[in-house]
Amino acid sequence: MHNPLSYDQPRPQSTWHHPPAFAPLPIAELLLDVVRPRVGPGGREWLERAVADLRPSLDRDAFAGAFTLSARRVGKALLALSGEELTRLQGSGVTWTLTGWGVDELSRSMLLLRAAAALPPREFETLVEECYGRGDSRERQAVLRSLALLPAADRFLALAVDACRTSIQPLFEAIACENPYPAAHFPELNFNQMVLKALFTGVALRRILGLEGRITTELRRMAADYASERRAAARSVPPDIDYVLGKERSPS
Amino acid sequence: MKLFDPHIHMTSRTTMDYEAMAQAGIAAVVEPSFWIGQPRTHVGTFEDYFNLLLGWERFRASQFGIHHVCALSLNPKEANNPRVAPGVIELLPRYLAKDGVVAVGEIGYDDLTPEEEKYFAVQLELALRFDLPALVHTPHRDKKRGTERSLALIKDMGFPEARALIDHNTEETLPLVLKTGCWAGHSIYPHTKMDEVRMVALVKRYGSDRILINSAADWGVSDPLKVSKTVELLRQSGVSEADIERIVWENPLTFFGQSAQLDLAELSTAPRIDQSRLFEGNSVLRGQTPAVTVAAKQPGSATR
Numbered sequence: 001m002h003n004p005l006s007y008d009q010p011r012p013q014s015t016w017h018h019p020p021a022f023a024p025l026p027i028a029e030l031l032l033d034v035v036r037p038r039v040g041p042g043g044r045e046w047l048e049r050a051v052a053d054l055r056p057s058l059d060r061d062a063f064a065g066a067f068t069l070s071a072r073r074v075g076k077a078l079l080a081l082s083g084e085e086l087t088r089l090q091g092s093g094v095t096w097t098l099t100g101w102g103v104d105e106l107s108r109s110m111l112l113l114r115a116a117a118a119l120p121p122r123e124f125e126t127l128v129e130e131c132y133g134r135g136d137s138r139e140r141q142a143v144l145r146s147l148a149l150l151p152a153a154d155r156f157l158a159l160a161v162d163a164c165r166t167s168i169q170p171l172f173e174a175i176a177c178e179n180p181y182p183a184a185h186f187p188e189l190n191f192n193q194m195v196l197k198a199l200f201t202g203v204a205l206r207r208i209l210g211l212e213g214r215i216t217t218e219l220r221r222m223a224a225d226y227a228s229e230r231r232a233a234a235r236s237v238p239p240d241i242d243y244v245l246g247k248e249r250s251p252s
Numbered sequence: 253m254k255l256f257d258p259h260i261h262m263t264s265r266t267t268m269d270y271e272a273m274a275q276a277g278i279a280a281v282v283e284p285s286f287w288i289g290q291p292r293t294h295v296g297t298f299e300d301y302f303n304l305l306l307g308w309e310r311f312r313a314s315q316f317g318i319h320h321v322c323a324l325s326l327n328p329k330e331a332n333n334p335r336v337a338p339g340v341i342e343l344l345p346r347y348l349a350k351d352g353v354v355a356v357g358e359i360g361y362d363d364l365t366p367e368e369e370k371y372f373a374v375q376l377e378l379a380l381r382f383d384l385p386a387l388v389h390t391p392h393r394d395k396k397r398g399t400e401r402s403l404a405l406i407k408d409m410g411f412p413e414a415r416a417l418i419d420h421n422t423e424e425t426l427p428l429v430l431k432t433g434c435w436a437g438h439s440i441y442p443h444t445k446m447d448e449v450r451m452v453a454l455v456k457r458y459g460s461d462r463i464l465i466n467s468a469a470d471w472g473v474s475d476p477l478k479v480s481k482t483v484e485l486l487r488q489s490g491v492s493e494a495d496i497e498r499i500v501w502e503n504p505l506t507f508f509g510q511s512a513q514l515d516l517a518e519l520s521t522a523p524r525i526d527q528s529r530l531f532e533g534n535s536v537l538r539g540q541t542p543a544v545t546v547a548a549k550q551p552g553s554a555t556r
Contacts, residue, residue, distance in 0.1 A: 165362070167289050167331050167472075186523060194361045197394040222394050226549060229395060232423040 022093060022149055028113035030092055031106050038103045039074045042085060046073040049108065051114065060117040060127070063111065067131055071105040071138060078104050094149070096209055099146060099178045108142035109149060116151050125155060132159055141174040148181040159192045169201060176183055183210025191220045195244070202227060205240040205251035220245055254499055254519075257496055258504040259387070259419060259437060259466035261286055261310055267536055269469075269476045270316035276480035280519055282508060283309060284323040284357045285328065290473055295339030298326075302347050310352060311531035319519055321508070323357035323387045324348060331371035332363070341374055354508040355379070357368040357387025358419070367483065369405065369488045376411045385415040385510045387437075390425060392444070397423040403432055413499065417464065419446055426454060430462065435507050439468035440478035448478070448485045455486060457509040460495040464503050473524045491494050535537075 032051065036044060050066040050073075050246045055057070059236050079101045081089070086097065098106070112131070128150070144163050160182065163175045176182060176194050186194065191214055197226050198205060205211060223244040227237045242252040253359075255277045255454040261281050283305055291296065301408075303428070307513040313320030326349050331345070348356065351458050356379040361368050372388075379386045388406075391398035399418065406416050413433030420439045421429060429436040439445040446454075451465060467478035475481070479500055510513055527535070527542035 131525060162291065162332065165291070165332065167287075189363070189365065200393060222397075225394065225396050229422060229424055233446075 007103065013074045017118055022113075024113040024116040024149075024151055027092060027094070027149055027195065028110045028117070029084075030088060030094075031110040031113070033088075034079070034081070035074060035103055035106050035139060038077060038079075043074045050111070054111070054114050054118065058115055062117060062132075064130070067108055067111050068139065070111070071104040074103050075139070076108045079103060079106065096148075096178060096180050098145075100173075102138075104138065105142040105145055108139065109146040112143070112146050113149060121152065121155075125141065128156060128206075129159065137168055137171055139173055144171070144181075145179060146172040147175075148179060148184065153181065154185055157185050161186065164190065164194050164197060172197065172202060173207070177203060178209060181215050182208070188214075188218065192216070192222055193221060196222055199226060199238050199240060201225070202238070205243055211251070215244060215246075223231060253277060253483070253493070253501070255483065255500045256504040257281045257466050257476070258464050258508065259439065259468050260476060261468070262313060263304060264471035265469060265476055267312070267316070270313060270318060273476050273480075274316045274318055275498060276477050278476075278479065280319040280321070280365060280504075280514075281313065281320055281394040282323060282354060282387075282504070284355070285325055285327065286358055287327045291333060292330065292336055292404045294345060295336050298336065298340050299343060302343070306347070306350055306352065307406050308531055308534070310375045312528075312536055315527050315529070315536045316336070316381070317447045317526065321352040322353045323351055323355035325357050325375055325387075326359055326371055328360050328368050328389055328391070329364035329529075331367055331368045334367075337367070337371060341371065341378075344375075344378055346380075348378060348384060351383070352513055354513045355385045355387045355417075355509040356382070357390035357417075359386060360389040360402055361391050362389075364394060364398055364401065369401075372402075372405060373409060376406065376409050377418050379415070380411065383511070385417065385507060386411065387436075388416055389527055390420045391420060395420075395422060396424050396428075399428055403428060403434065406434065407432070407487060418506055419466070420468070421448060423450065423454065426458060430458060435462045435464060435503070437464045437466055439466055439469065440475075444475055448482045452485050452489045452491070454490070454493055455495065455499065460498040460503070462503065463499055464507070465499055501527050 035047065039047065052064050071127055082099065112128065115127055119127060128143060131142050135143060145152055147160055150156065160175055164172060166172050169188065174197055180195055182191055195208065195211065198208060223241050227241050230237045240251050242248040257278055260281050260283060262281065285301065285305060302324055310320040324344065326337055328500055331337050347353065348463055353358055356375050359372050359375045361372065376386055388402050390402060402418060406413060408538040417437050419431045419437035421436050426436055438451055440448055440451055453465065465479055465482055466475060467476050469476040483496055505514060505516065509516065525545045528544055
């Protein structure tokens, strides 16, 4: 589905922050522990059965069903992690805060991690692409938020870059905001376009994880050109541009 | 004065829009193929989309006295999608020679990727092969650089500048376009791109040569009456009738007329409306009495 695109630009250097390579099953277990206390008895029963049904071998249809049904069965409540949960997650290398995730997205992420452990790499890639390609906006959001947790996350670069072209703002924010994936994996051109789109759509730049390490001469040039275009049109200039231009120490 | 909206996505609009446009004097539109708001996943959906632009939409417009022609292409965003891009390029030659296809477009840059450049060039070649002008979209982000690179590509490929319309210009890109032989389009939007007041200032500064305006109305926040509203403000601001008419009628007619697909005689008379006609058995009416006119004096009056 999403064949790798050809990129002429240099890829991120190893000095940029890379989340660790996660072992999928322990993280899946951890996410399941976070989901459990947040769902009612019926939902919990469904969840345990859905997880059990994926063993010993993963049935594609059962997986697709569970992935989609997550929203109905576990609900879409916004996560508010306890201090203990945050510590456990950070101890396992999930150093970002899962801000904005819903319980359903956590459930879907958990299912994806189980599939990553159960399937050969190529089959897992197809499964992720199908979950995204046939997903509704919220399913797509869950895929994008999960990318950084998946083994060999680099292979989903084309999917992630393509997601930035969406006109559905929550979907754009699922990849661009509170997500370590772009700073860790995007080539310069795509990362810069994402930052410009964030400025365009009024997204606060502090929500882009790892931005500080990815500001380049070219990104500064693009931001300065955008400010100039806004001024020529007698329109306001987003204050965050000053951060990209190095005039402010932190974004607003 | 008859008005021409040279860039509007009518498939996203309603029959009430058509009525209001006809009432406001819009006699002809170009509908370029574009991004439908979310990515398409199969080449086949483009085939249906092209058929829609050539068939039902043209008929629908005619039912309100508006002459509808189209531009076809692989749009810049979807040039990045390897699942559809090569297949759409294979499909295009089947469609570009059809009646009422007045340009290849929208083509151009969106993220300024190598894939976009490749398909931009491939489609300029198609325009040459099918003897059509090209409608070139300029990007929202990194607009000035995108415009510079579009102009450079047109030049490098030896594509005749007089047959390229560079669209969505701003204060910073218009002078770059006018320095070449290309035409310059302006999308008058409620919030982004260009507005009426800024457009008046540009016309006062640069005149009316090779300058066009459009509403680029689509499924987003946009206004299909922006061409007529801008005409109103140009008039109030003291721009001459001759200059206004050049911008909203003669220029689009001359530019898209290069396709030899605009029936100038038909466009010079008021359209005949016959709402009793059907398209493959379908009518735009929902129980209303069909409006039928032989020769309306004012464009649009017939739909009342």
